[in-house]
Amino acid sequence: MIKKVIADLRTIGRGLILRARMWWLGYGVEIVYIRDTECVVEMDILSPMSSLAFPALMRLRFCLRALDTIQLPAYAGSTWRGLLGHGLRGSVCVTGAPSCDGCLLSGTCVYSTLFEIPAGAPANTPHPFLLELDREAPSRLVPGEEYALGITLIGSAITQAPYLIHALIQAGEQGAGASRGRFSLVRVEAEPRLGSDVWTVLHVPGQIPYQAPSVNEPAPPPAPSGADILRLHLLTPLRIKRAGRLVGAREFVVDDLLKALQRRLHALAITHDVDLGHHIAHYPQPEPATVRLSASRLRWFDWTRYSSRQHRQMQFGGLLGELELEGEGLETLWPSLWLGQWTHLGKASAFGLGAYGLMTGVAKSF
Incomplete structure (x- = not known):
């Protein structure tokens, strides 16, 4: 790749000063043409992908203890999001109004900035937090049993962590699940280095x-x-949409994944005022033809939740299983895929949907 760039620079002409920057093997390479008679190439190995233009992320883990028997639904993301929202609104709302619509404080209210989309903002504006649920956690908790609830805060929402702690304590007093079983907050933990699991x-x-x-x-x-x-x-x-329709397991292709990943990272960068040009430069995307996808292990999972706001049952089904990616474009795609683990993909990420984990392997020989 470097030889090709050098050849391209030689054809530009003499007497020009040109700088070209690209990513190669995860490092920044700067190429400079500075002489009249020849092309001089400086390989300035910039810092590896260690400082990226992206909002800060803070993963929190709330360790809860059941005080009563608590029966949770099969997928508890909606339950925990509802408890947090009710607890937070009850703690910080000073107007007592039934809705945030038209409220003068909506731009500064902690509840509004976390749970509501700002007036005039696009409908797909991402919320500055998301839930992380333990797949192995039991749906029925007996008194004394502990439960770990993960919450990731994004950008400026990190400073609002104490409000969420208070909201969860308030929610524990009100109770969770159909039986309104009470719980207490045992401790709050944080992961200082993203992805370290320490x-x-x-x-x-x-x-x-x-x-x-x-x-x-x-x-x-x-x-x-x-x-x-x-x-x-x-x-x-x-939950990923193509042409306004949810993509199922049989029609899922690599372009669906790459576009969803880029949309998610792009939307978060814009929402949190990241220098977009710098952001895109640090997250190059490979051509779809350089990445191959196998989706043979995908299946559709139906999940129904009750919306207290809309007073009706809602379908929130999506894809579960494994995707396999291989090809020359994987190395270029790696930083975005790694980051997507902590930002989730697709619709309803604030409920904890769209979470995935990365695993590596060696291709089979044919």
Whole structure:
């Protein structure tokens, strides 16, 4: 690739000063033409993908303990989001109005900025938080049993973590599930380095006051060496639309995945005032033809939730299973795929949908 760029620069003409920057093997390479008689190439190896233009992310883990028997639905994302929303609104709303529509405080209210889409903003504006649910957690909790609820805060929402802690404590007093079983907050933990799975205690009610952690921009690790297959394990239902319709398991293609990933990262960058030009430069996308996808292990999962706002049952089904990616474009795609694990993909990410994990492997020989 470098030889090709050098050849292209030689054809431009003499006496020009040209700078071209590209990503090669995960590193920034700067090529400079500076002489009249020849092309001089400087390979300025910039920093690897360690400081990317993207909103800061903070993963929190709320460790809860059941005080009564709690019966949760098969997929509890809607339940926990509803509890957080009701607890937060009850804690911070000063008007007592039944709706946020037309409220003068909507631009600064913590509830509104977390749970409502700002007036005039596009309908697909992403919320600045998302839920992470433990797939192995039981749906029925007995008194004394603990439950881990994950919440990822994005950008400026990180400073609002204490409000969510208070909201969850309030929600525990009101109770969860159909039986309104009460629960208490045992502790709050944070992951200082994104993806490390090493957690530190931020707050223990009555014992350790909340201390805001230091948060940095996401830092994807280098692409795995020697792996020519990436497997995406869909942890919660993935809802992706094409031409206004949800994509099923049989018609899912690589372009659906790449476009959904780029849309998600792009929308978050815009919403959180990231320098978009810088952002796009750090997240190059491969040509679809350079990435092959196998979706043979996908299946459709139906999930129904009741919307208290719309007073009706809603279908929130999506894709579960595994996707396999291989091809020359994987290394270029790696930073975006790595980041997408923590931002989720597709519709209803605030409910915890669209979560996936990355695995690496070696392609089969044919």
